[in-house]
Amino acid sequence: MRMILLLIACFCGTLPDRVNLLPASALHPFGRYILTPAGEIELIGSAVHFGFQFSGAGCAVYLHLADTAGHQYVQYELDGVYQGRVRFQGTAPLLIRAGDRGVHTVWIYKATEATSGPIFVEKIAGQGLSALQRPAAPVIEFIGNSITCGADADTSATPCGAGQYSDYHNAYYAYGPRVARALKVNYFLSSVSGIGIYRTWNRDAPSMPAVYEHADLSDTGRRPWDFARYRPAVVSIALGTNDLSKGDGKVARAPFDSARFVGAYVKFVRLVKTKYPTARIALLSSPMVGGADRELLQRCLTAVKTAIDPLYPAAQPVALFFFEPMTPGGCSYHPSVKDHALLAAQLEPFFRRLLVE
Template identity: 30%
Template sequence: MQSRPRSFAGALALATFLCAGPCSAAVTVAPSDPKLQYTGRIDFADPAAPVLSWPGTGIAGTFTGSTLALKLDDQRGRNYFNVFIDGDVARPQVVHAAKGSGTYTVASGLAAGPHRFLVTKRTEGEEGATVFRGLELADGATLGDPPARPQRRIEFYGDSITSAMGNEAPDDGPDDLPAQKNSFLSYAAIAARAVDAEAHFISKSGIGVMISWFPWTMPQYFDQLDAVDDNASAWDFGRWTPQVVVINLMQNDKWLIDREKRLQPVPDDAERVRRYRAFVAQIRARYPQAHIVCALGSMDATEAGSRWPGYVATAVAQLRQDGDRHLSTLVFPFTGFAKHPRLRHHQANAVLLEKHLREQMGW
C-alpha cells in the first residue's frame, strides 16, 4: 500500500490518502449488520449493498481488534472518504476509492480494547456513487453497540458552497479537484456538530433555484434518493424529519442570470422572489413543523450592492405575512475572496450559523 501525507489548509491536520490493497483481516461485517449506524440519504434497496452518493453520508460504529478495513465498490473512481478512528477528527485517513471493487485498510496496530470509527463521504453526487460492501476486522474481533444518535436534526439544501467545493485548496489553486473537497469541513457540517445535530446534506455544485449550470434545478432535484445527476429515484421524507432546514441557494442563479445572461427572458425582481418563495413552499410542504433558515452566501451574491439578499428577505417576509412564522434569514457576508470559500471562510460562516441556530431554536 502506498500513502502520502497531506497538510490541510488552516487545520494543520495530517491525513493519509489510501489506495486499494490486500487486507489481512479475518472477520467480515456485512453492510446489513444492525450494529452499523448510517447517516444521510442512503439507498438501501439492496441491504447487502447500500449506495452512498450525497456528501456527508456516513457510517459509524464500534469494534474490537487491531485492524479495520473498508470494502467499497465505486462508480467512477473519483470519490474520497474520511475515516476517523477513536474520534480523532484532526487526523483522518482519506480514502480515494478506485473505480470498481477494492478493500482499504484504514487502521492497523491498534491497542487492545474497543475502538470507534466514523466514515464520511467527502465528495458529492458529481463524483458518482459508492456501494458499501462491508468491513473487515482482525481475527476474533467483533462490532459493539453503535454510538447514540443526536436528538437534533438539520437538513441542508445548497450548492457548491454547502458541498465544500475547494475548501481544502490553496488560495491560488483550482477550485474543482475532488481531493480538495471535504464536506466534513463545510460550514454546514461544522455548525451541525457544534449544536450536536445529525445532518443531511442535499447539495450539488452548480445548482440553482431558477437555473443551473446543467439542465435541472434544485426544485427538480431536492427529492431524489440518488444524488448522481437528475434521475427518477425518490427519497421517502417520512424516514427522517429535521427540526431545522437550512437553504443556501441562489449564488448560481445570480451568476447565470445577471452575468451569463443564460435565462431568457430575464426574470424581473418579482419573478425571482416568486421562484425562491415557491421552492421554500416545496420544503414547507414536506416539513410542516420545521424551522426554515433562508440563508445566502458567502460568495458574491452577498457582495455590497447585491440585490440577491433582498430577494430572499422579501420572499421570507411574504411567507410570514401568509402565516408561516417558522422562518428566518441569515446572510453570510462576502469576504472579497474570488473563489469558492476556503476552510477559514467555512469556519467563520459556521460560527454565524451556530449563533443563529441557538437564537432561533434555543439550542
C-alpha cells in the first residue's frame, strides 16, 4: 500500500528548476530514531530532530507515515525562530516562506510521541543542501510519562475534547527541551504517556522498565535501542504520576504499593546505570500530583535515593527535585505549554548545577 507522503516546502515563490537531493541517510538526527534498510530515517521518540541548510528559492522535505488513515505533527525552526506545529496527512504540500534568497537553517522536530507512530524521512530537495549536526555539548536524557512528552499541552489549534490525543502534543515546548535549550545542551526524550515505574495509569502493564530497552518504547517491540549512540551527562527520570493514579474505574486496580514502587524504581535506576555508568541520575516528582499523594511520592523518591547511593559510592549521589504544587491548565489535568515554561524555569538552575558538579 502506498504510504502517505508529505511535502514540506520552504521557499519564496517556487522551487528552482535545478535542485539537489539530500538523502535521509545523510542526515544526523538526534533522539530516538532508526535508519531503515531502505535508507529512510524513522523518527520515533518525542522531540527527535534533525537539521539542514538550504539556499536559494527554497527546499522540500519528503516525509511519510505508515498509517495511511492517520495524521501526525512536526514542529520546526527556520533560521533559529520557532515557526509552530504542522499537522499533515494525505499528499497536500505545505509551503513556508523563508523571507529571502540567502542561506537558511531548518531544524525539524517530531511533535508527537512514540506511541503515536513513527514519521519517516525520505529525502530533502533544494539548492545548497547540507546536513547539520548538533554542536558538541553535554547530553541530558529525559525519561518520563505524558508530561515529559508534552502531551495534552497545546490547544492552540484544537480545543480539549475536540480532537485526538496526539492533536495536543507539543514536544518542542515540553519542560525537557526547554531546559536543554536554555542551558545550550543536547537532549533526547524516552517518554511514554500513561506509563509508570511498575504500572500504567489504568492497567498493570506495561511499565517503563518493560519498554525502555526497545527502540520504539513498546513492550511488544523487537528492535533494541542502541544505548551506545549517546552518553548522557545526566539522566532525568520523572515517573510516579501514573503509578499513583486511581485508574479509569473500568479496570480493577489495587491500591498504590509503595514498597513495590520503590523496589521497581531502584531496579530501574540500576538498569540505567548499566547503560550509562558515569551519568548523574536525577529523580523528579510530578506537578500533577498534590496533597497526600505528593508527600507520598516525595518519600518514595527519597527512599530510592537512600537505596541507590550506597550501591555506587564512587559516583555522584542521586539528585532529587520536587516540583512546587501546580493546577495544570492543559487538557485532562496536564500542564499546558505555558505551564511547561514554569516547570522549566523551576528546573533550569537544578540541571545547571548538576552539569557542573
